[in-house]
Amino acid sequence: METNGRGNQEEPHPQHHFVLVPGLCHGAWCWYKAATALRRAGHRVTAPDMAGCGAHPARVDEVRSFEEYSRPLLDAVAALPPGERAVLVGHSHGGCSVALAAERFPDKVAAAVFVAASMPAVGRSMGARPPTSKELHQENPNIPGRPVIFGPKFTAQRLYQLKSTRVQELTLALSLIRPANRFNEDALMTDEKLLTEAGYGSARRVFVVVEDDLGIPAEFQRRMIAQSPGVEVEAMTAGGADHMAMLSRPEELVDLLLRIAAINGV
Template identity: 60%
Template sequence: MEIIAGDQPQHHFVLVHGMNHGAWCWYRVVTLLRLAGHRATALDMAGCGVHPARVDEVLTFEDYSRPLLDVLAALPPGEQVVLVAHSHGGYSVALAVERFPEKVAAAVFVAASMPAVGRAMAATSDELHAYVGPDFIMDSKEFEQKNQKIKGKPFIFGQEFMAQKGYNMSPPEDLTLGLMLVRPANSFTTNNPEEGVMRDENLLTMGRYGSARRVYVMVEDD
């Protein structure tokens, strides 16, 4: 793929990874964006990638998404970014757009969960799980929850799942990298009255999240 940095407007892309992954999974995309003259920032959500928190220290989905929320909060007045989400990262991006719509030029969902206004974000996850069925996750596994304040169990993709469904069209070295770097994470989709974010039907509003420019990228072979 040839990248030419010409006279096109340059943007600041902020990239949000999916479940169990981290900023590292965007390394090829970050390279291409920067070669094209854009700014590109890949983030680790709390407890993911090289973020120092342990999975049992991240109590809520808002805590999990805090690295993204903090980046948007710190932007100078008038500056906007293009948010890009993959998979489970769509929920963090939706939350960020709702909180900071004036700082988001566009939200791009790349084969990502894109929740709807007026529905709990976790409803999208419920529908996905019902559609693919329990056998879809293959050898992925859950761990015992060490922190009883967190409902649900930490989860990690299995080696066969990643090889056959996650990285089946990727170079083999990317699968090796992924298997080395994935970390357990909580999805925060379990029905928990204390969670408040993923199960809040009034969280995403038409005036904020609903008014933002949203782009969905459907990957046919995903």
């Protein structure tokens, strides 16, 4: 325990556990700046690769369902010690996996944070029309939907368009992004009864609007917010952040996450 210089002891800052979920075609690698800053601040960080993405060993044609795609996150949340609750942070398509985890394990979720992410509403399906991206041939006919990959032009102009991420981070992304499936036709994604008030709806939800996002424009982000009354709203506006806010404005995003976690002693 530290002292304040006058001999009085100060209580240590509480440690939070953040679970960082990447978006489509990306892996845990895209969180490296935010994860490093959170750990340096004394917090725990788990950043799983979704099945078939990042460093996960499965190929896209081996991941048969949205449940299987989200399994690394579901397993991480299920494995939390009794009484521990984590802050789940979903980016882009990762918001759907966060919603599924919150539905399955509401007692283990301190907050579900959606950073320019797909945020489904209770009583509605999670399926959504994909953004402009290149569809690939489905090698496995037993898997619903076609895999997609973000092409170099789309990645540069819609996801990593700001100078703060345009050079080094774009080069990194083009080296590491992998094909992934949105599973829009999957049974879980089309089930309007999947997300309930007692499960997902009972979790504290926070949406972080990224104003300069061209991948999921702010107007569409606010449309999702309007479908879920009671969701808390934060915004990233200082200096601008593109779709990859954790890379273009990591300090601002980390400050937001810490503030969210500190509210109500999360």
